[in-house]
Amino acid sequence: MRRLILLLTLFFAAPVGAQMNDEGAEIARAIKEAEREGYEHHELARHLAVYADDAVFVKGRREAPDAYDLRFDHETMANRLARQYREPLSGEERIYFRNVKVEVTGDQATMTAEVAQHFFGGRDELLARFEVARTDAGWRVKAVRTWPTAQQIGPDIKRFSDTFWLEADKRAETNLTDETSSLYTRLATLLEARWTMRAYQEACAATERRPTDTEAWLARARLALEVGALADVDKAAARLMKLAPRQDLPRALRPLADKGASKP
Structure with a gap:
């Protein structure tokens, strides 16, 4: 009984998402909503609204940079997405975030997450790291790096x-x-x-x-x-x-x- 009381005390004493303060929760919510608008609905403006005008987008193979990174500035990424979002949606597109963590230090923050992108016939799994800064317009992503961890096409799964x-x-x-x-x-x-x-x-x-x-x-x-x-x-x-x-x-x-x- 004492152990149960102790566990209940600890549970109610800790805020929901104890690893994330209010600002961290706000950042996570904004990024997840923006990514969902882009991936699931092809809404370009809503997708990019969370990114700073000078944001840098990097698609890599691993967490550490290497010679195979693809690096895009905001304008190039916006034009790439504008083209890609003209392709019709299948209706199977879904994006999920797991193990989301946000560390806020003054006017800077870092969000990391496991991301699963489902599409017709399969899914991509990747890790993402968002570097965020406080601006006059609110929190904005200044840089994002993603790298793949797995891919499933039909019954076949490839792990990177x-x-x-x-x-x-x-x-x-x-x-x-x-x-x-x-x-x-x-x-x-x-x-x-x-x-x-x-x-x-x-x-x-x-x-x-x-x-x-x-x-x-x-x-x-x-x-x-x-x-x-x-x-x-x-x-x-x-x-x-x-x-x-x-x-x-x-x-x-x-x-x-x-x-x-x-x-x-």
Whole structure:
């Protein structure tokens, strides 16, 4: 009985989410709501409202920075998302946050979380770290870094451990020296290792070698979007449509000025 009383006393004495004060809870709520608006509803303005105008977005392989990081400023990320959000939602998109922790020190804060992004046929699991600062407009994210931990497609689950990256790197290196490798195989191997910039460079080289290869131009356009080379998205897409005018170009690859780009 004494133990029960002690546990109840401790429970009611501690505020809900004891690891997070009121400011921390406010920060967590704002970030989660903004990410949900973007991922589940493709609401660009609401998604980016929590980010500072000079925010930096980094997509990495691991927690520590390395040569394979993709880094975007606010303008580039906004334009990438504007294109990506023109693609129709399946209705299966859901985003969940677990083990959310916020540490507030004066006018600075850091939020970390495990994130699960569900989509039709699978899910991505990743870790995220948001660096937040107090501004005249309230708390705003100044930098965010995300890196994957697992991916499920159908029944298959891939876990991104250090061993996975070492093996993926070896396959990528071997494939680059294999002159018999097809463009599709080469790009798939590079993307598995998250050598995204190198994959984009390979696609560009392929279009230079085979300027009438529509598959190479499509790959170049898609990868240009991935790495934030937005002017090249338009260039590659225009070339593709000239080569194959009847091809149905994905909405994300259509020029932002295309008024019909967002139509169902």
